[in-house]
Amino acid sequence: MIEVNAPVTMSDVARAAGVSTATVSRVVNGHYGVSARTVAQVRSAIEQLGYESSLVATSLRRSRTNVLGLVAHSFQSYTAEVLKGVMKALSRSGFDLIIYANSDLYGSYSEGWEQRHLTRLSGTLTDGCIVVTPWGDIRSRTPVVAIDPVRGSTAPSVVSDNLAGATTAVEHLLGLGHRRIGFIAGRDSLASAWSREEGYRAALAAAGVPVDPTLIGRGDFNPESATPLARVLLQRPDPPSAIFAASDGMALKVLEVARELGFSVPGDLSVVGFDNIPESASTQPSLTTVDQSMYQLGYEAARMLKSLVTGEWDEPSQIVLPTSLVVRDSTAPPKSAARP
Amino acid sequence: MIEVNAPVTMSDVARAAGVSTATVSRVVNGHYGVSARTVAQVRSAIEQLGYESSLVATSLRRSRTNVLGLVAHSFQSYTAEVLKGVMKALSRSGFDLIIYANSDLYGSYSEGWEQRHLTRLSGTLTDGCIVVTPWGDIRSRTPVVAIDPVRGSTAPSVVSDNLAGATTAVEHLLGLGHRRIGFIAGRDSLASAWSREEGYRAALAAAGVPVDPTLIGRGDFNPESATPLARVLLQRPDPPSAIFAASDGMALKVLEVARELGFSVPGDLSVVGFDNIPESASTQPSLTTVDQSMYQLGYEAARMLKSLVTGEWDEPSQIVLPTSLVVRDSTAPPKSAARP
DNA sequence: CCTGGAAACGTAACCGATAACGATTGCAGT
DNA sequence: ACTGCAATCGTTATCGGTTACGTTTCCAGG
Numbered sequence: 004m005i006e007v008n009a010p011v012t013m014s015d016v017a018r019a020a021g022v023s024t025a026t027v028s029r030v031v032n033g034h035y036g037v038s039a040r041t042v043a044q045v046r047s048a049i050e051q052l053g054y055e056s057s058l059v060a061t062s063l064r065r066s067r068t069n070v071l072g073l074v075a076h077s078f079q080s081y082t083a084e085v086l087k088g089v090m091k092a093l094s095r096s097g098f099d100l101i102i103y104a105n106s107d108l109y110g111s112y113s114e115g116w117e118q119r120h121l122t123r124l125s126g127t128l129t130d131g132c133i134v135v136t137p138w139g140d141i142r143s144r145t146p147v148v149a150i151d152p153v154r155g156s157t158a159p160s161v162v163s164d165n166l167a168g169a170t171t172a173v174e175h176l177l178g179l180g181h182r183r184i185g186f187i188a189g190r191d192s193l194a195s196a197w198s199r200e201e202g203y204r205a206a207l208a209a210a211g212v213p214v215d216p217t218l219i220g221r222g223d224f225n226p227e228s229a230t231p232l233a234r235v236l237l238q239r240p241d242p243p244s245a246i247f248a249a250s251d252g253m254a255l256k257v258l259e260v261a262r263e264l265g266f267s268v269p270g271d272l273s274v275v276g277f278d279n280i281p282e283s284a285s286t287q288p289s290l291t292t293v294d295q296s297m298y299q300l301g302y303e304a305a306r307m308l309k310s311l312v313t314g315e316w317d318e319p320s321q322i323v324l325p326t327s328l329v330v331r332d333s334t335a336p337p338k339s340a341a342r343p
Numbered sequence: 344m345i346e347v348n349a350p351v352t353m354s355d356v357a358r359a360a361g362v363s364t365a366t367v368s369r370v371v372n373g374h375y376g377v378s379a380r381t382v383a384q385v386r387s388a389i390e391q392l393g394y395e396s397s398l399v400a401t402s403l404r405r406s407r408t409n410v411l412g413l414v415a416h417s418f419q420s421y422t423a424e425v426l427k428g429v430m431k432a433l434s435r436s437g438f439d440l441i442i443y444a445n446s447d448l449y450g451s452y453s454e455g456w457e458q459r460h461l462t463r464l465s466g467t468l469t470d471g472c473i474v475v476t477p478w479g480d481i482r483s484r485t486p487v488v489a490i491d492p493v494r495g496s497t498a499p500s501v502v503s504d505n506l507a508g509a510t511t512a513v514e515h516l517l518g519l520g521h522r523r524i525g526f527i528a529g530r531d532s533l534a535s536a537w538s539r540e541e542g543y544r545a546a547l548a549a550a551g552v553p554v555d556p557t558l559i560g561r562g563d564f565n566p567e568s569a570t571p572l573a574r575v576l577l578q579r580p581d582p583p584s585a586i587f588a589a590s591d592g593m594a595l596k597v598l599e600v601a602r603e604l605g606f607s608v609p610g611d612l613s614v615v616g617f618d619n620i621p622e623s624a625s626t627q628p629s630l631t632t633v634d635q636s637m638y639q640l641g642y643e644a645a646r647m648l649k650s651l652v653t654g655e656w657d658e659p660s661q662i663v664l665p666t667s668l669v670v671r672d673s674t675a676p677p678k679s680a681a682r683p
Numbered sequence: 684c685c686t687g688g689a690a691a692c693g694t695a696a697c698c699g700a701t702a703a704c705g706a707t708t709g710c711a712g713t
Numbered sequence: 714a715c716t717g718c719a720a721t722c723g724t725t726a727t728c729g730g731t732t733a734c735g736t737t738t739c740c741a742g743g
Contacts, residue, residue: 010466010484012729023693028731036691053482055462059403060729063698078430080621083423090418090444102442104430122395126350127698142393144350281420285625352699363723368701376721400699403728467728 011052020048031056062127071308072129073102074120076136079252080280081297085135085150088301096309101129118142131312133304136193136224146311148304154194159311161304161322163295165195165277168326169202169247172275172293175328176245177210179336181273183218185236185243187253190223199249199277218243222253229253233260237272244337245273251280251292258286258333269335279329288332295326351392360388371396402467411648412469413442414460416476419592420620421637425475425490428641436649441469458482471652473644476564478532486651488644494534499651501644501662503635505535505617508666509542509587512615512633515668516585517550519676521613523558525576525583527593530563539589539617558583562593569593573600577612584677585613591620591632598626598673609675619669628672635666 013031017024022041029037030045037045048054062068073089075082086102093100103120117134121143125132131146149160176184186203189196200219207214220232229248236243237260248254254276258268266272268288276283279294303322310316353371357364362381369377370385377385388394402408413429415422426442433440443460457474461483465472471486481487481498489500516524526543529536540559547554560572569588576583577600588594594616598608606612608628616623619634643662650656 010462010729014729024730025694025732026692029692032731034732038691041691055459055466057403057466057729058463059399059467060698061731063399063403063700063729064731065698078423078426080423083418083420083426086418086423100444102444104440104442119395123398126395126397127399281621281625285621350699354699364700365702365724366722369722372701374702378721381721397699400728401701403699403730404701405728 010057011054013054013056016045016048016052016054019052020045058128066127068128068130069097070099070101070129071305071312072121072124072132073100074117074124074132074134075102075104076117078104080282081278082135084280084297085301085304088296088298088303089133089305091298092302092305092309098130098309098312121147131308133301133308146308148308148311150300150304151193151195153192154197156194159307159320161300161307161324162195163300163324163326165198165295165326166202166205168277168293168295168328169199169249170206171202171326171328172247172277172291173203173206174210175291175330176247176273176275176334177206177212179245179273179334181243181245181337182212183215183241183243183245184212185218185220185246187220187222187229187232187236187246187248187257189249189253190225191221193224196224196249203247222249224250224253226250226252226256229256230260233257234264237261237264237266242266242272244271245275245334247275247277249277251276251278251283251290254290254292254333255282255286258288258290268333270338273334273337275334284331291331291334292329293326294329296324299324350397351394353394353396355392356385356388356394359392360385398468405467408468408470409437410439410441410469411645411652412461412464412472413440414457414464414472414474415442415444416457416478418444420622421618422475424620424637425641425644428636428638428643429473429645431638432642432645432649438470438649438652461487471648473641473648476533478530486648488648488651490640490644491533491535493532494537496534499647499660501640501647501664502535503640503664503666505538505635505666506542506545508617508633508635508668509539509589510546511542511666511668512587512617512631513543513546514550515631515670516587516613516615516674517546517552519585519613519674521583521585521677522552523555523581523583523585524552525558525560525586527560527562527569527572527576527586527588527597529589529593530565531561533564536564536589543587562589564590564593566590566592566596569596570600573597574604577601577604577606582606582612584611585615585674587615587617589617591616591618591623591630594630594632594673595622595626598628598630608673610678613674613677615674624671631671631674632669633666634669636664639664 013024013027017027022045026037026041027045030042103124121132125143125145133148135150147158149158151162152158152160173184188200204214220236222228222232233256246257248257254274257274261268261272268274276290276292279292283290283292353364353367357367362385366377366381367385370382443464457477457479461472465483465485473488474481475490477489477493489498491502492498492500513524528540544554560576562568562572573596576586586597588597594614597614601608601612608614616630616632619632623630623632
């Protein structure tokens with residue numbers, strides 16, 4: 004089924020059709036100035052040889068390629084959701100998508116890889132890029148839309164309403180009667196992490212519950228970062244009766260640690276996550292969490308990038324998407340609190 | 344955060360460092376023949392200007408790019424799993440990954456898109472490609488590894504042991520006492536679909552149960568294709584007591600139709616799927632299915648492609664990975680059958 | 684028959700990088 | 714001082730296309 008044949012180039016087609024490569028190019032791109040007879044000849048030569056234009060060569064010479072890029076920092080479940088949304092938005096739009104991922108995503112990779120990826124893609128290959136979870140500054144020749152940008156970024160971006168989501172989550176715990184609520188934060192540099200922590204503080208403040216700094220663990224959204232933090236919180240003589248983790252991945256690790264230390268969930272400990280990744284529905288117990296539609300995030304980001312590239316959208320702006328609380332089995336009233 | 348600046352090219356660096364582009368190229372690629380002083384100058388110029396080599400230009404001129412490609416026909420959950428495996432295998436290997444997806448993946452796209460993608464990538468951009476679930480023949484200049492190849496393909500590929508998996512699934516139903524077992528097949532052109540049907544037939548034959556062709560529906564692995572087929576099977580006067588669907592996506596649609604028509608699962612109808620996608624664990628009832636590790640499939644495919652590209656592996660071959668039955672809540676003994 | 688001008692097509696420069704090749708330099712050996 | 718050989722570096726062709734520009738062809742109008 005696989006023939007390893009030499010690649011057929013435009014000059015091959017030109018030779019077969021008895022014309023110059025310029026003419027072939029004109030035919031391929033449907034430009035003006037070729038007689039009907041020549042068009043037919045070239046078309047037939049293309050057909051016979053099975054010619055496909057080289058994306059690389061085209062993009063080197065041309066400014067527009069009709070290809071958008073996506074750079075992600077890893078391939079977790081939520082990345083796949085974002086991708087689905089992006090693909091949906093791009094469907095039948097004439098834009099193709101290239102996802103670039105490097106081999107150092109696991110392990111100790113050097114800093115600045117995102118910039119490297121972006122530069123490599125935006126050099127000439129793509130007309131614009133979507134960046135999922137950027138690490139720092141972004142320099143690019145072509146438009147960039149960030150999903151979940153860094154703090155203080157004024158670049159075009161799409162985010163969930165993290166503040167409202169986190170507030171609702173903590174209000175839910177407060178409503179169940181919890182007063183000692185632990186928090187595991189996300190990567191500090193990201194705006195989302197900051198907003199979620201703000202929501203946590205705001206909800207406590209509104210309920211008149213003072214914030215206990217020792218109940219806050221500093222994670223980085225990476226599931227593994229939550230394990231030691233959860234251990235510290237739960238091994239205290241006075242563990243919290245509930246823990247709100249800034250991501251589902253970290254919340255699942257909290258469940259793991261709780262099981263390991265003999266806490267029953269939600270009996271001894273309530274746990275709330277953020278993201279609503281597919282796994283959170285199928286764990287035992289299933290996880291109460293804040294739903295943010297990664298699909299929608301991807302969809303809107305792609306829509307925005309498309310407009311930026313075609314020039315229909317000129318001002319940098321930010322789209323905020325709503326979140327909603329999904330109550331499942333990992334939350335219940337605390338044992339100690341007798342109030343309903 | 345975003346500076347839209349002109350891209351800095353190699354000649355910019357050359358000018359800044361007072362040398363020729365050839366020398367810059369030598370420095371960038373660590374080639375022999377540049378004095379230490381010049382290297383330092385060039386390095387500093389690269390640093391100052393923030394130069395990054397253009398993937399496009401490099402790949403056009405060079406034969407090796409150290410980038411592998413992946414072409415998939417859609418972004419379902421299993422594609423994400425494959426991706427994770429691929430990334431793991433490529434981690435710290437020096438190979439980057441480019442995933443190419445076109446905008447016609449949804450809707451009525453023209454046939455042959457895989458070939459287009461592959462040609463665009465394998466032209467010069469990538470050193471080799473992984474193709475997930477191909478729908479047709481494949482021609483390529485560079486090595487290609489197929490996951491779930493077409494029937495009769497002798498190309499390098501990685502597959503699950505579909506025959507054994509399907510056999511075990513049907514044996515499970517037979518063991519529960521089912522005798523009228525419906526089957527919803529996958530896309531005929533794929534080897535996996537064929538093997539799964541073979542397993543179905545083999546298990547029935549071994550148990551002395553004749554195959555009833557009217558109990559077989561011809562789907563195409565696409566979830567939507569199963570809906571009308573399930574409807575036909577379940578609206579018969581004598582519906583089967585169990586249905587084995589060749590993919591989880593289709594099995595989930597069977598569950599939907601069953602619910603819609605008032606069948607209780609597993610009371611009135613047992614359902615078994617194939618793939619073990621994440622969703623199958625969280626449905627109501629959870630789905631009994633055959634687990635194939637898409638992660639492992641991706642991992643092995645990437646490992647194989649890497650070897651093919653570096654020339655360590657020369658003979659085309661096929662890797663077969665084991666499958667295992669995961670019994671959940673969608674299967675039970677049939678009501679009518681009183682035998683244990 | 685000559686001219687003008689548009690249509691059709693080829694020529695060649697160019698995109699950014701690589702590499703074969705040639706040119707220059709420095710220095711040891713005689 | 715001259716030769717020879719490395720080491721170092723620039724020149725240039727090239728990858729596969731695109732496009733500005735020049736050239737040829739052809740036909741209508743004078």
